[in-house]
Amino acid sequence: MTRTSFRRAIAPGIAALALALSVTACGAANESDGGSDTSTESGGGDLAGELAIGGSSAQEAAQNAWIVGFQDLNPDVSVTYDPVGSGGGRENFISGAFPLAGSDAYLTDEEGELSAAAETCGSDPIEVPNYVSPIAVIYNVDGVDELNLSPDTLAGIFAGKITKWNDPAITADNPDADLPSAAINPVHRSDESGTTENFTDYLDAVATSAWGGGVVETWPEGFGGEGAQGTSGVVSAVKSGSNAIGYADASQAGDLDTANIGVGEDFVEPSADAAARILEVSPAAPDQSDVSMAVDLDHETQEAGVYPIVLTSYLLACQTYSDATTADLVKGYMEYILSDEGQQFGAEEAGVAPLADSLQQKALDIVGKISAG
Structure with missing residues (x-):
């Protein structure tokens, strides 16, 4: 499996990087061994x-x-x-x-x-x-409480090729859903992001043609959609938006609906257990x-019960x-x-x-x- 990265230097923009630290940053020590044993149990109790x-x-x-x-x-x-x-x-x-x-x-x-x-x-x-x-595909679409998305369909949405919620590709994944004819508002990270890299790594692995954007930490120019700063920004934009869809760490999805993702013949929800299984x-x-x-995550796994966007x-x-x-x-x-x-x-x-x-x-x-x- 090939892992590609297109990292760009960014300004950290941290207002308080020089917070009073009684600790110093990583030293350029040349010895990897030696020094005192400072191990603790569950974080210690006598640290300051x-x-x-x-x-x-x-x-x-x-x-x-x-x-x-x-x-x-x-x-x-x-x-x-x-x-x-x-x-x-x-x-x-x-x-x-x-x-x-x-x-x-x-x-x-x-x-x-x-x-x-x-x-x-x-x-x-x-x-x-x-x-x-799991990286959850979060969405906010009136009347749609459950959403299944196959890899090609998901890639097409974020590549800007599928633009309506009642597109035939989405309908095929959700034959019983009442999908609106409204335009899709895809939300992506606007900053350099490991979540974006992991999300696009999945899209590039399982739907290369439908995606076409490679594996990137910074969202591809020309793919459209709404950019938002940080995980919290994406969650906020989807929550406050209309007919919106985005991607975010599942732990921060809150009460937003999350899509089930196609793996083999099934659609798998983004649970912690299903995500953890991919490491195996x-x-x-x-x-x-x-x-x-x-590790290099095997996004192409067909194992039942494994959530692949992790x-x-x-x-x-x-x-x-x-x-x-x-x-x-x-x-x-x-x-x-x-x-x-x-x-x-x-x-x-x-x-x-x-x-x-x-x-x-x-x-x-x-x-x-x-x-x-």
Whole structure:
């Protein structure tokens, strides 16, 4: 499977990047081993300091939940998460502004990001999945409470080729639905987005001809539709719009209707369990280090009950930091997120799919390598 990325540099636009941190950013330590063992159980309880991190806006709901849970266990710690988007998260991680970042796309060297991150960290950067979540196709169409969409139909809608709700292609997927003759208002992300990359990766894999836009983090020019900033912006635009459809992390879909997506002979709803199953049929990404758990999702799976449009979101960290406080806070927060307690809390409060036991343990083993250099 080929993974293509067209990443563009963006200005982070963070007003408070210099928030008072008693932690420093990733140090360019050259030692990947050594330093004190600062491991904690479920995030510890004796940590103190401020940790300003950010990245994927799809992670925002889960991060807000994890912050509450972690700070409850560690009342002397203050964590803030800035949902600047995956591109902004990677950019700020590479620059050293974020000691920990969330990204919906793993690091590659197609534009030099992986090498740059390794230079910042002084060794291979850590990339571990912190949750798996379906990317829901959200819609707001009067009188339509259930919507089935085959891959080609979905691709045609977002490529601007299917423009009416009662188009024959949509009717064929929904023979019993009362579809209006109204124009479709497709909503997409206007910012550089890992959610967009994962969504277009699916479209490019399963409906190449109908889509034609490639795999991109920035929406293709000329495809039309309404642009909105961040996951929350897409959800808001669809909710307030008329006859609108968009895509967003399912954990933030709220009370909007979500479409069932064609897989084989069935249409599958975007549940956490159905999304988590795709990791079982997906191969590891090529050329990864021993501290990376990146995978290439098998969007073309025909396995029954697997939801194919999935966001696998990663935490990006260094193996070593230039001071013990940074290492303690990053390691403690990551260990809380990946703990049974953190995974359960994220599922209950933000609707994300907990990692399978084997993935969870492997991620914890990798995070256990974090130390002060």
